[in-house]
Amino acid sequence: MSSRRSRQSSSGARISDDQIIQLISKLQQLLPGTRIQRSNKASASKVLQETCTYVRSLHREVDDLSDRLSQLLSTIDADSPEASIIRSLIM
Amino acid sequence: MKMHTSSKLRKEFIKKWVKGLQICCSSKKNMDILERKKKIKLCADIALASAKNETTLWSIALISEAKKDDENKILVDNLLGPESRFKPRMTNRQMIACHKRVRSKKILKKSRHVCQKMKKMGPPKSNLAAYIAKKLVKRRTQVLKRLVPGGESMDKFSLIKEALDYILSLRIQVDVMRTLVNANEVLNQSDSKIYN
Numbered sequence: 001m002s003s004r005r006s007r008q009s010s011s012g013a014r015i016s017d018d019q020i021i022q023l024i025s026k027l028q029q030l031l032p033g034t035r036i037q038r039s040n041k042a043s044a045s046k047v048l049q050e051t052c053t054y055v056r057s058l059h060r061e062v063d064d065l066s067d068r069l070s071q072l073l074s075t076i077d078a079d080s081p082e083a084s085i086i087r088s089l090i091m
Numbered sequence: 092m093k094m095h096t097s098s099k100l101r102k103e104f105i106k107k108w109v110k111g112l113q114i115c116c117s118s119k120k121n122m123d124i125l126e127r128k129k130k131i132k133l134c135a136d137i138a139l140a141s142a143k144n145e146t147t148l149w150s151i152a153l154i155s156e157a158k159k160d161d162e163n164k165i166l167v168d169n170l171l172g173p174e175s176r177f178k179p180r181m182t183n184r185q186m187i188a189c190h191k192r193v194r195s196k197k198i199l200k201k202s203r204h205v206c207q208k209m210k211k212m213g214p215p216k217s218n219l220a221a222y223i224a225k226k227l228v229k230r231r232t233q234v235l236k237r238l239v240p241g242g243e244s245m246d247k248f249s250l251i252k253e254a255l256d257y258i259l260s261l262r263i264q265v266d267v268m269r270t271l272v273n274a275n276e277v278l279n280q281s282d283s284k285i286y287n
Contacts, residue, residue, distance in 0.1 A: 048231035058261040065268040070128035
């Protein structure tokens with residue numbers, strides 16, 4: 001963190017532009033259905049948009065899975081042997 | 092290197108989430124499905140954030156947001172343990188440091204723009220496309236800021252960095268939860284087989 005600050009003060013904001021471009025390309029790699037990288041400027045806004053969509057879909061998945069778990073767990077006692085089986089299954 | 096840290100995060104998340112589920116599910120056995128779901132989700136979010144161990148801004152922001160709700164506070168404190176009492180101080184300090192970075196970056200950016208403008212005054216047509224692109228980026232950055240916990244107070248650089256980590260962590264959360272749901276369903280199936 002301190003190294004980033006000293007880099008900035010020595011060569012202005014130019015390096016952080018490159019870093020942003022690098023980050024954006026890393027982000028692009030995470031997104032589902034990524035194609036070959038086009039020119040950086042054109043895809044920056046697209047990457048941001050797809051990032052937002054992806055985060056929203058991940059939120060929705062967590063929400064949906066919580067729903068299903070709630071329905072399933074409502075039939076299982078926390079101290080029951082089934083609970084410990086579940087625990088051993090996922091570890 | 093990344094696989095190593097992600098499996099460690101996964102284990103931490105599972106440990107904390109299961110602990111949280113035990114706390115949730117042992118109290119009030121007659122919870123209705125919606126209330127239980129909210130608790131499950133809250134446990135999952137807190138477990139994920141706490142497993143980051145204050146190494147990211149989003150996780151710190153998520154926990155401090157959850158603590159603001161009085162209903163959740165007891166559960167959160169139980170999940171986080173006695174160290175949670177020190178967390179608000181870390182949050183404030185890191186948030187202040189982040190704000191300072193934001194301000195100094197803004198000042199740098201502004202002075203750079205002024206210099207650039209004085210240097211080149213290109214033809215209006217080429218600027219239009221760049222102008223539109225800039226507007227789009229700005230608008231979408233705003234949306235992303237609202238999606239990432241604590242994003243509102245992050246500068247663009249930190250926001251993207253945090254979004255990267257947030258997505259990776261969310262994936263782990265989804266994967267673990269999905270595994271548990273599947274395991275549960277397998278158990279329910281095998282149960283019915285035994286009793287048939």
